[in-house]
Amino acid sequence: MSKGVAITGMGIISAIGNNVAENYQSLIQGKKGISRVSKIKTNHVNDIMVGEIDFTNEALEQQLGLTSDNNYSRTALLGAVAAKQAIQDAGITDINAYKTGLISSTSVGGMDMTERYYYDYLEDKSTQKYIEGHHAGDSTQKIAEQLGIEKSLVTTISTACSSAANSIMLGARLIKSGQLDRVVVGGTDCLSKFTINGFKTLMILSDTYSTPFDENRKGLNLGEAAAFLVLESDKVVQAENKKVLAYVKGYGNANDAYHQTASSENGDGATLAMQKALDIAGYNPEDIDYVNAHGTATGNNDLSEGRAIIRVFGKNVPDFSSTKAYTGHTLAAAGAIEAVYSVLALQNNIIYPNLNFKTQMKEFNITPQLALKEKPLQTVMSNSFGFGGNCSTVIFSKEQ
Amino acid sequence: MKNVYINSIASISAQKTLDNTSFLDTIEDYEANVLPVIHPNYKEYIPPAAARRMAKGIKMGVVASKIAIQESGLENVDAIITGTGMGCVRDSEKFVSAIIDNDEQYLTPTSFIQSTHNTVGGQIALELQCKGYNFTYVHASTSFESTLIDAKLQLELDEEKNILIGGVDELGEHTTEIQKLVHLVKAEAVKTSEVLDSKTKGAVFGEGANFFVLSNEKQASTYAEVVAIKTYNTLAETEVVQEAIHFLNGSNLNIEDVDVLILGNNGDVDFDAFYTTLAEGFKNTQQANYKHLCGEFNTASSFGFWLASKVLKTQTLPEVVKANHTDTTSFKTILLYNQYRGENHSFTLLKQC
Numbered sequence: 001m002s003k004g005v006a007i008t009g010m011g012i013i014s015a016i017g018n019n020v021a022e023n024y025q026s027l028i029q030g031k032k033g034i035s036r037v038s039k040i041k042t043n044h045v046n047d048i049m050v051g052e053i054d055f056t057n058e059a060l061e062q063q064l065g066l067t068s069d070n071n072y073s074r075t076a077l078l079g080a081v082a083a084k085q086a087i088q089d090a091g092i093t094d095i096n097a098y099k100t101g102l103i104s105s106t107s108v109g110g111m112d113m114t115e116r117y118y119y120d121y122l123e124d125k126s127t128q129k130y131i132e133g134h135h136a137g138d139s140t141q142k143i144a145e146q147l148g149i150e151k152s153l154v155t156t157i158s159t160a161c162s163s164a165a166n167s168i169m170l171g172a173r174l175i176k177s178g179q180l181d182r183v184v185v186g187g188t189d190c191l192s193k194f195t196i197n198g199f200k201t202l203m204i205l206s207d208t209y210s211t212p213f214d215e216n217r218k219g220l221n222l223g224e225a226a227a228f229l230v231l232e233s234d235k236v237v238q239a240e241n242k243k244v245l246a247y248v249k250g251y252g253n254a255n256d257a258y259h260q261t262a263s264s265e266n267g268d269g270a271t272l273a274m275q276k277a278l279d280i281a282g283y284n285p286e287d288i289d290y291v292n293a294h295g296t297a298t299g300n301n302d303l304s305e306g307r308a309i310i311r312v313f314g315k316n317v318p319d320f321s322s323t324k325a326y327t328g329h330t331l332a333a334a335g336a337i338e339a340v341y342s343v344l345a346l347q348n349n350i351i352y353p354n355l356n357f358k359t360q361m362k363e364f365n366i367t368p369q370l371a372l373k374e375k376p377l378q379t380v381m382s383n384s385f386g387f388g389g390n391c392s393t394v395i396f397s398k399e400q
Numbered sequence: 401m402k403n404v405y406i407n408s409i410a411s412i413s414a415q416k417t418l419d420n421t422s423f424l425d426t427i428e429d430y431e432a433n434v435l436p437v438i439h440p441n442y443k444e445y446i447p448p449a450a451a452r453r454m455a456k457g458i459k460m461g462v463v464a465s466k467i468a469i470q471e472s473g474l475e476n477v478d479a480i481i482t483g484t485g486m487g488c489v490r491d492s493e494k495f496v497s498a499i500i501d502n503d504e505q506y507l508t509p510t511s512f513i514q515s516t517h518n519t520v521g522g523q524i525a526l527e528l529q530c531k532g533y534n535f536t537y538v539h540a541s542t543s544f545e546s547t548l549i550d551a552k553l554q555l556e557l558d559e560e561k562n563i564l565i566g567g568v569d570e571l572g573e574h575t576t577e578i579q580k581l582v583h584l585v586k587a588e589a590v591k592t593s594e595v596l597d598s599k600t601k602g603a604v605f606g607e608g609a610n611f612f613v614l615s616n617e618k619q620a621s622t623y624a625e626v627v628a629i630k631t632y633n634t635l636a637e638t639e640v641v642q643e644a645i646h647f648l649n650g651s652n653l654n655i656e657d658v659d660v661l662i663l664g665n666n667g668d669v670d671f672d673a674f675y676t677t678l679a680e681g682f683k684n685t686q687q688a689n690y691k692h693l694c695g696e697f698n699t700a701s702s703f704g705f706w707l708a709s710k711v712l713k714t715q716t717l718p719e720v721v722k723a724n725h726t727d728t729t730s731f732k733t734i735l736l737y738n739q740y741r742g743e744n745h746s747f748t749l750l751k752q753c
Contacts, residue, residue, distance in 0.1 A: 043504045102633075107516065109538075115496050121578045131582050134575075135485055135698070136517060137540035141743060144633050151643075154633035154744075155546040156539040158487075158517035166535055170550065177553055194492075197499050198512035255480075255525040255534040260513050272531060387513065388522020390534055 004400035005172040005248040006237045009090025009230035011082040011186075012340045014327045015051030015223050019085055024344050027352050028372055032326045034209055034221050042196055048205045050191060051223025051328025053078065064146065071129040073110035076139035078226035079188030080146040086184060087147055090230040091242070098181035098236055101153035102144045103171050104228075105163030105187035107332040109136035112192045139188060143228075153180060158332065160386030161294075162253070163187050164227070165335030165394050169251040171231045181236050186228030186336035195222060195331065202261060204298045210329075212295035212322035213302050213368045215359040220296045223328020227336035229343075234400075246343045249379065249397040250283065252276025256389035262300050267308025269391035270294075270383065274312045277381065277393040285313045287379055288395070290351050292338050293368070294383040295322020296329050305383065306364055318381075321354035321369040335384035335392065342380040342396045349377050401556045402616035405753065406623040408471035410464040411706045412437050413608040413694045420471060423710050424718040427693070429593060433586045434571055435606040435695035446527075453510065454523070455488035457570040460609035461520035462527055465564055469528070471621060472613035478560035479533035481550050482521035482568065483543035485698020489572035491515040497574070520568055533560065541664075541740035542631040543567060544610075544702040545748065549629055555616040566611030567699025576605060584741075586667075595667045595692045603666035606695015610702035612709070618753055623709040624734075627651050627749040635745040637674050641681035644737065647747045659731045660711060661687045662704050663723065664738030666696040671741050678737055679723070687723035701738040705748065708734040712752045 012019065015033025016026035026033065037050045055063075060077040061070060064084075072080070083102075087095065113130035120127045132138065140156040153174070157166045164187030171185035189195075199205050199222060206219040237244060254276060256269030263270065278285060294305055302322075309317055323341050330337050345351060354368035379397045386392075411417035414435035415428055428438070437460065442451045445463045454462070461482065469477060486492075491514040498507055513519065518536035525534050533554075537546035544567035551563040579585040583601040595604050614626065628651050635643060648654055661682045665675035679687055688711075694703040711717050711731050732752045739745040 106538075111492075111496075114492075115499065118496050118500055118574075121581065128578070128582050131578050132584070135540060136487075136538035137485070137543070137744070140539060141633060150634045151632045151639075153549070153631055154539070155537055155542060155549075155631070157535060158538040159521075159534070159536050160516050160518055170535070173553055177557065179553070193499055193504070194496060194512075197504055197507055198495065198509065198515075201507045201509040201512055253533045253535065255522070255531050257525045257529050257531050260519065260522055260526070261509075269531060386518070387516045388518040388534070388536075389525055390518060390522065 004234050005175045006232050006244040007229050007246045007343055008232045008242045008244060009086045010340045010343060011085025011089060012227040012337060013053060013078055013082050014225035014337055015053055016326050026326065028350060030353055030355060032355055034328060040191055040193055042193055044196060044200055047207050049209060049221045051221060052191060053224055071133045072142060073133050073139060074112045074190035075106050075108055075188050076142045078190055079104060079139050079143045082226035083143045083147055083184055083228040086228040086230050095148045096150060100149055100182040101174060101180045102140060102149050102184045103155055103167040104140040104143055105157040105167045105332045106136050106139055106189055107158055107160055107163060108189045108192050108195060110134040110138055111194045112190050115193050159390040160388055161331050161334055162384040162386035162390040162392040163332035165384035165392035166253060168248060168339055168394050169253060172248040172251055175231055175233045181233045183231045184228050185231055187333040188226035189224060189331040189333045191222060191224040209356050210297035210325050211356040212297040212324055212354055213361060214357050215361045217297045217299060217302060219298050221328040223330040225327060225330035225333045225337050227333060227340045229339055246346050246396045246398060247400050248394060250277040250281025250395035252280060253392045256391055258389055261387050263304035263385060267304040269389055270305055270308035270385055271311045273391040273393040277395050281395045286316060288318050288381045289377045290345060290380045291318055291320035292342050292380060292382045293320050293322045294385045295324055297324060303363055306366060310364060310366060317366050319351050319369045321352055323352055325355035338382045339394060342382045345380050346377050346396060346398055349374055351375060402558055404552050404555045404626040405615050405618050406612050406626060406709050407615045407619055407621055408468045408613040409623060409706055409709050410467035411610045412440060412460045412464050413703055414438060414606055415693050423714055424720055427720050431591045432589050433604050434576055435604060436571060437608050455491050455514040457488040457568050458520050458523045461566060461568040462524055464566060464609040464611040465524045468564060468611040468613050474562055476528055476530055477562045477564040477613060479563045480521055480524050480530055481535045481547040481563060481565045483537045483547040483699050484517060484520060484568050485540055485543050486569055487517040488514045488519055488570060489575050490570060493572045493574045540698055540744045541738060542744040542746050544699045545629055545631050545746040551614045552626060552629060555614060558616060562613055562615045564611060564613055566609060567702030568609040569607055569697040569699050571605060571607045592692050596665060596689055598667045599669045601668060601670055603668050603696035606697050606700060608694055608703060610706045622753050624712040624750045625753050627751050629748045632745040637677050640674055640678045644678060644747060651749055655682055658685050658733050658735045659728055660734045661685050662708055662734060662736045663687060663689055664691060664701055664704055665689055666691040674739050686726045686728040688717060688721040689723050690721055704736050704738060708736055708750050712750060
């Protein structure tokens, strides 16, 4: 059994940067990565804003040194880039020196190629290589291959927008129980017509910059991203004299059991998830210094989450903000993106501003952090909620 | 650490498996390249108005979970962990084709919502009003085994007492069509009795839902104990026997201790060698197959898990699943091995209680 679950490496690619350092610079400069969609041909181009990554698939393939006969979806490409950064950041040269697993997450999987070649598959042989890349596990298998992970536990979680938080949770539990010494955890999702149109039919896409926790919020911006973290046991940290970036201290998953897509009015599932995470961490609510909220800027989420935060923290709600106005909502990757941001917050004792906020919500009187704030941080709580009532909370800390 | 038991089972498959009092007594003999399930009478379990809106995968998952919970004698479970390779793929097909055919217009959200991979797990939570832990694993042929790993971890550490796990996948017409083109699905219709020896490319595909209540407390209904489970993203054919022995040794067992070896071979000439190699290593052991009965799909191994549970509880091995003939009549320990197209291998070890 390992007492601590150490984070020893991180990698990320998002609309606000192609690596950890670039993401941090954008965060502290208040620079958002939201624009009109350019890489996907959609009729909704003028109705929505997205967080898009600049690189084309070809550029990403080149970075990974893939030959032209590869069948990587954009999800797999982004995931492989971020996961490789994480391994490098953790200073890992021999991945199989310790029992190493990979837990990735995705909601889109290879849908970007499926929607592109859906009917072409029937006639054009050259497109058929992507057929086997459709299922969600395919991107994970490719990332494992890119990292050189062999004969090990490799799996994929898909619980909509809480997916990557859940992959961190499972990774932490596998390390604590001693089943693995090291786990690469995270998530990846690319933009697709499928998700653009899906969220469009639910009428929760904003036609302008998203405004989390604002009274007049109009919905979310979709984004694409991938992020991975390396989790290691006490044994590995000691044996390798590893620099620890932060610890995964608590985690909780609960189901709202209210509606397939909407959150309950008072955020029952979210409340349970936060409380479970505090229990596992052995913390009281007052031990949390900053909450990186799910904060999608939909009418439903921000009200439900805000109420849940008040239920958990009472009168002493800690500083909180959503970073989704920077990156867009990156779906299955969001929990990992925000895990990286939470660790960066701890490392730099910084709380990020909740961009685009203008008007206080009338249902309650809590207000997100609006300006960049320096403050000694010991703990950060990160929330991720998804369809199917899936609610997840992870707590990161400086101390084991 | 606590032991982990299978306290109830439920199977919806291409065979008559819904009734737990029978055990493959009569076999549906198909001649096809896809095997749809024999549908339960959904109305007995789900109000018709709700059932009409539900995807096939959701309906199968909800019914199988209700049967499993009923058999376990529980009112509810502490957690729900679902495995699915493709989710409700028919709704994914519907939504993608509607986007293309109607040029992104006139779309409705239902098929988008139901194409979310955790829609089955979410719907089961809704039906049961279960606010507990709820995960969905979507990792090809180890989707179901991932649920098993997760549940076992929590039950051993006594974090939860009763966990519903299951594997569910549905057939989709377009998906089958394109899978034929790349020889995942066999081009020709094959008889159930002949598919495992067909020596052609691809598999006969299927669908189904197999759900189980796992618990860290044994009860009268208990089928078996889950001793060990391990998955491998890669494994070479030459390593399969050695890895099986290593896996058994981890539970202080050897080849001789295994009473039945249940193999996930599907009759794909390109990938069945993994199974024949392992079978060769266990040549004195009773062996069994099952994918001729349920078809191949990402969570087909959950049917194998169902089969093993039944064998251990009833102490019978139906003739139709026997791959060889030995004089084994007592079934105490069962080893399952599965892989799909050379990837995502798993060993699962079950023991009689």
